[in-house]
Each structure stands twice: as structure tokens, then as C-alpha cells.
Amino acid sequence: MGKYLNIRVLFLFRARALSCKSFQLTICSKIVLVSRLKRDFEDLDFHLFPAEIERFQLRILSIGTAEYFIGSAIEKFLQVAIKKQQERWLRFEAAERSSQKQEEAKPSTSWGPLDSVPVELKADKPDIQPIICDHSNYRYDLCSLNRQTVLEPTTNTLFVSGSDNQNPKNQPTQEKIRPYxxxxxxxxMTRITELTVTSASASTPAPACKFRHSAPALIFSAGGYTGNFFHDFNDGFIPLFVTSRSISSNQDIVLVVSHCDDWWINKYAELLQQFSRHPIVNLDRATDTHCFPSATVGLISQGFMTIEPSLLPHSETFLDFRAVIGDAYRDIPVYFRRPSIGRRPRLVLAARNGGVGRVILNQAEVVQVAEAVGFEVILFEPNLYSSLSQAYGLINGSHAMLGVHGAALTHSLFLRPGSVLIQVVPIGIDWLAETCFGKSSRDMGLEYVEYKIEQEESSLIERYGKDHLVLTDPKAVVKEDWFNIKKIYLQGQDVKLDLVRIQSYLQKAYEKAKRFMAKDDY
Structure with missing residues (x-):
């Protein structure tokens, strides 16, 4: 990642971190500030459509302006809330500058951020709380363990040393966290292994250390929805990127993972190596104690397929995450990357099989139309055990991708910036399409095209009739029962694309793909 960072910003940040009492505490403070504002919003008694809540919360997360609002009352609240948060932040920065002056008066050292300080020096800083947990975020819990930490895997317990000064009554601190x-x-969350974080002291000593690590631990779960390709990234690798870049920029962390299945390690081996140079500690199979100089428990999620640069120490963007994927698979054989038919731009059609919904019923005809427009068309139907290196080679070497909204479109992360993505959006899932793939595609520099089907292109019209509420007002149907979005619009709907309409979209995509192809470096 070093080659993607602005070196001047990196050194400025390291210099700033020197003056802070705690690098991790600074990060936690930012998280708490944002979480407070989100909690204030969630406490208001406004009944909003979930998509509007999601977009509004993303506005709050970025602490931006109130240019997007839902009614004058919410706009006024947002203006007041942001002003209060800005005032708090100014007070926080003033206190930080005061701390900086005090630190500058002390003899200088060559230490970097706290995470790079040797264990014995880090443990001698009594002003840092050994255990800092934030449970205020809607999406995740996060604990920073700022002293030597002993993992006892048979009881899923983390013992943190150095708490006596913070706890004069000598009563152990204890936190519970499910790191997903x-x-x-x-x-x-009930299926995610719960971890116990507790302070170690004379009365409750930590167990003896069997394996000692020199790097901090990042502890999380690969359970939940893992196995669905979208969730593997949305709930896994994107939060892993955000969290790892928040606590360490030099890849020097040890990943400790629960629900760590063999297929997951094998499938994502190259990508996991981009986050840590150390072997993974499988929490499900470990029986001996492991010791770390410090640890972070949990993953930071900033929203669906979202990376907020303003909340990261080095302002990383979605393109930086895309670069990590590129680094993971840069050594694949070159023949995977080249179109096989002359210099025709390649279109990957992400296919779906029957029984899962959102199948293109006239897929063969759509392929013929795309080929007539000028594309080389490759059908792509991934499964749980598909080779990611081959998938990356195919898609990264292509110029366009087409598919109905679904997990397979997550492979659009493999497209190069400047490629074209056409997302076919079935009726009733407009906000899902934008939240899951629209925003991230633009953040990644893709030419994003949205093909919203009409009533006649949906299989729902045969089941319900064109005047049914399911087709005329999907928002009302979803508002009545949230699970309708899955039952009716995701699993219960197939599409039969209008060949004349899709041809016009494909023609425009072809022109964009040809322009991109002119810059193609393969």
C-alpha cells in the first residue's frame, strides 16, 4: 500500500501521532463523536423508509452539510447537530494542541505511532486506558486493548494486563463483544462467538503465555453471512481494510479469526496476505494461549460497500481498497486477461441459475444482442468454490460487465477503473441497487449504468397483474413488511429484458468500452 500513499501526508500524520497521548485513543474518540451524532438521529421519532435512513446516516457519518434533507424539521436538526459536533471537535482539537505543547516540552524521541512502540515502552504509559470499548455504533462494537493481551482460546477470553492503576478497587473490568x-x-449475531475481555491483575492473573507474538492482534469473526460473495466483502474485507488501516499502516498485525473455515482461508489466501504477513490464528482450533503487545477486537463498518476517507488516518478511498485487490492477484497468468476475439471489447455477463430469483429468462437472446452490438461475451456463473484468481483475471481483463442485482455483481470489484458496469435493477429494489453497487462503482471509477426494468419485463406481472400494489407501489409493500423485499422482489422475481431497450444500453456501453479499450495497457 505504501506506493499508493502520499508520503508527505504519511510523515505529517506520524509527526502528529507523536504528540498524542494515544494513537488508538484518538481513533476511538473520532468514532465516538460520529456515533453520538448517529445515536441522536436514531433517537428521533421519525418514520422513514429504510433507504432514506441509510442515505441520511451516511450524510451524518461524513459530518457534511445539510444539503440533503428529509423535511424541514430534520434539516434543522442536522444543522444544529453538526454545529454541536463541530464545537465539540474544536474543543477536542484545542485540548489536543495543548497536549501537543506539553509533549513538545519533553525530550524528543524517535518513536512512531503508539502501535510501533516496543511492548515494554508501551506498557509504561499509564495515561492510556488498558481497555477502551465502544458499544455505541449501530453496526459494530469495537474494543482497543492497549496493554499486553493474552488470548485463552478454550474459553474465548482476552486478559489485558496493567489495569491496577486504572481500577483502584482492584475489581476486574469485563466486556463482552461479538466481533462481526x-x-x-x-x-x-447470536451465531457469532462471543468473546470476553477482562483485566488481569494480582487477584485475577492472566494464564501463562505459550506463543508470544511481536505484532498486535486484530480479532474478528468470519461467520454470519460469510459464504455469500457480497457479504464476504461488505461485512468482511471492506471492514477489515478500514479497521486495519485505522490501527496500522505497515501490515504488521496478526489476524485472529473465529468461524475460520478452511474453504474461506483457501479461497481468499492471496487477499488475506495483503492484510498480514503473519499466519492466521484460527480461534476455533487454537488450544494454547497466545500473547500480543496489544489487540483490537471487532471490525469497523462505515456503511454498505462504503469507505469514508475523512474517518481514516491516511484518507484512504475505495480506490485504495481496489488497489489491495489488484496487488493480491497481480501475478496471475496473463492469458486470463486478454480478450480472445481480435480487438473486440469483452463483456462479462454475470449469470444466475434457477431457484434463486432474478434470472434473465431470455439470456441467450441478450447474448446475441450484445454480440451483434460488437462485444465478445463471456458467461460467468460463479459459486462458493470458484477460483478467485481466474475470476479476477477474466474480469480485470474485460471492458464491461452486465448482470442483474445480486451477489455475483460484487465481482465488479475486479473491473479496472474506466470499465463499464451495467446493473439490471428489478422492480422494488432501487435503493438496494444503489447502496450495494451504484455508489461503490462510482467510488471505484467505473462507468456505471443502471438499467431499471419496466413492469412488462418483470415476472411479477404474471403473478400479480399490472395494477397490483406489488408493482405500482413497492415502497408501501416493503414498508408493510420488511421481509417482502426478499420474499417478493429478490427471490420471487425474474426478468425478461426488452431486447430493443437493452440494445440501446449495450450500444452506449460498447462505445464507452471502445474508448476505454483505446487506453488498454494489456
Missing amino acids: PRKWEKSV
């Missing part, structure tokens, strides 16, 4: 970033889904 979908906290609002209780049914999912």
Missing part, C-alpha cells in the same frame, strides 16, 4: 459488523441483526 452487523450488530443490528440479532438473529445473525
